[in-house]
Amino acid sequence: MTSRKLGLQLAACLLNVSEARNKHIVEKIANAALHDQHGHKHPDTSVLNVFSDYDYNRSVITIVSTAEQIGRSVTSACVEGFACIDLSQHDGVHPCLGAIDLIPIYPLSDVRPEECGLVAQVIAEDLAALVPGCSMFLFGHADEKTKKSLAEKRRGLWWFKKNTKADLTQLKADVGANPSKRYGLTGVGASPYVINCNVTLDTKDVAAGRFIANAIRSHADGVQALAFPHNGQVEIACNVESLVNTQCPNLLSESHKFISYSICSESYFYVCPLHLESQIRELARHQGINTVETALVGFTPQECKKTAEYAISHGIGEYWKKRRGIFM
Known part of the structure; x- marks a missing residue:
């Protein structure tokens, strides 16, 4: 490991997207985390793991980067996801509210959950500007008003009910437009891992x-x-x-x-x-x-930190392609 990458403030996002049956779409979203809209590579960013579940029709993409950079990397992935996924066409047994269902930012090293909350707020604001019509609710350290946990916010938004998509347009967003059937309502927040x-x-x-x-x-x-x-x-x-x-x-x-x-x-x-x-x-x-x-699904916090340091120090953006199976 090269010493120049040690001691960085590192954060992770376990991005939950409402698509698993089209591998091409899932990989496009994962690759978008590594590049901006002009195709330039995001610095100090790696996608460590891509886990897709057919029955759930849900994928979890593990994105890691510096605390300074991760917001831009995650936003790039989400913009691609919103362009590719139409929630009104979604079918799966796992509950979901959004085409991009969940954007949680977690601290890995030398950064606090409160700082990750600020990153999450910027992600929500940027997505509202870049994807007109998308809607976000905030949770955890991104929710300045209530600091409610993800489970608490989801409970108030019918996430645990079976027919959530039928009621989406009645829900209230914290950031962005009123929820639509195409984009739904995305959870954006921060907490410990x-x-x-x-x-x-x-x-x-x-x-x-x-x-x-x-x-x-x-x-x-x-x-x-x-x-x-x-x-x-x-x-x-x-x-x-x-x-x-x-x-x-x-x-x-x-x-x-x-x-x-x-x-x-x-x-x-x-x-x-x-x-x-x-x-x-x-x-x-x-x-x-x-x-x-x-x-x-993915890593423990210690494994995520160690793997992030390795991938970033070696400049491996598509780390998920270099590992096989799921870390146990």
Whole structure:
């Protein structure tokens, strides 16, 4: 690793787009993160991972860059995504509100969530100017008024209901135009890193999966869980949030269940994915169900930081093409 890239302020965006069945479109969006509208390469930017799920019709594109640059790189990807994806034509089992559904900015090194919130605000404002008709809601550190989390904002916007697209035009945006059927409503915000961890159950019983997901939400600190039909089985899709001490009531008594890391002298903790998998397996066993596999969509925060430093220091923009499979 070349020393000139060490010590950079690094941030990540796990860009969620409502397209997975057209590989060409997904790769166009990923490549757009690396170049501006004139085809000039964005400096110090890499796409580390592209994960697409056919049943969900949803892709997660991991973009990393310096805190100074990531806003421009993410905006480039989103402009391309808005041009290519028509939400009114979308079909998938995963809920979504927007053609570009989610733009979360996470700190990786030497940058705070509050600074990422400022980046997210600029992204929302730039997209409103560059893509007339698109609409954004703000969450976390980008939402100056309420600081509501992503889950809180989504709950108030019917994201968890089945027929959200039918009601899109009734929703209120924080930035941009009134939501349209083509673009929908995009979530833009910032928080400490969130891991996507999915556990597959060997059953078609979605009701049993929802029971397990509800139990996980009730007992696992900082874990949001939902159950979806997936490839003829049921998947428990978990968002594992990074928390500070005051958000972890069980930290002292159950420290073995958490993994810690530090950014800017602030300590963060998240539930260990292996422990989460064990919890789901035990809950499933009581339902007479086996678990099949567990997949980490992308990286843990420590892996993301390390991989970002490597990719950027070696000038590897299309890093996702140089890795195979999913980091576990």
